[in-house]
Amino acid sequence: MEFAKISVELIIGFFGLFVITTILGKTQITQITPFDFISALVLGELVGNAVFDENIGLVKILFATALWGILIYMIEVITQKFKGTRKFFEGSPAIIIHKGQILKQVLKKAKLDINQLQHLIRSKGVFSLREIEYAILETDGTVSVLKKAPFDTPTLSDLNLSANNVNLPITLIIDGEIVWDNLKEARLSKDWLIGQLKQQKIERVKDVFYAEWQEGAGLFVQQL
Structure with a gap:
């Protein structure tokens, strides 16, 4: 019963943190400031302590997580609306x-x-x-x-060269499995992909560790 209780609390805490992180935005992870770092530590600590403290129930876990998330969100709103507070909460370059x-x-x-x-x-x-x-x-x-x-690295304009269109590479195969969503987005077919692999003397998709396609550059393949 105790393990079941811990499992339920961990699952709820996990999804609670996930929801709050999603609401707060990616800056909590990718552009972490000292304030964001402290916030993330405290938020994780709240859930961690709550899970292993027998006196704290699910309602208290959700309340503590939600309240801390609201406080962080309020700070984010304040720093967006009032420029003078950004230096205090986020620091300055x-x-x-x-x-x-x-x-x-x-x-x-x-x-x-x-x-x-x-x-x-x-x-x-x-x-x-x-x-x-x-x-x-x-x-x-x-x-x-x-x-x-x-x-400094010279640019095309420095060298008086014409610029070509930039195309994003699309991953088509990972660990021997076709990434169907990417294949569909690129408007390519399985038959086309198999044909491209055969041109490189690869008979099976399962033999491919990684493959990406880029318009103008063709198919890049690395085998297992």
């Missing part, structure tokens, strides 16, 4: 490299050392600080960089 110079005081205030800064810029594909003209520490802890002109 900080320029840590200005015209090629590292701003040591700003770095110190942000609790970053030079090794952490190097790690952050490497995640942006930059391996030398000398290449950076500006770097901004975002509120979610990531860094946005603007390279110096000699190190």
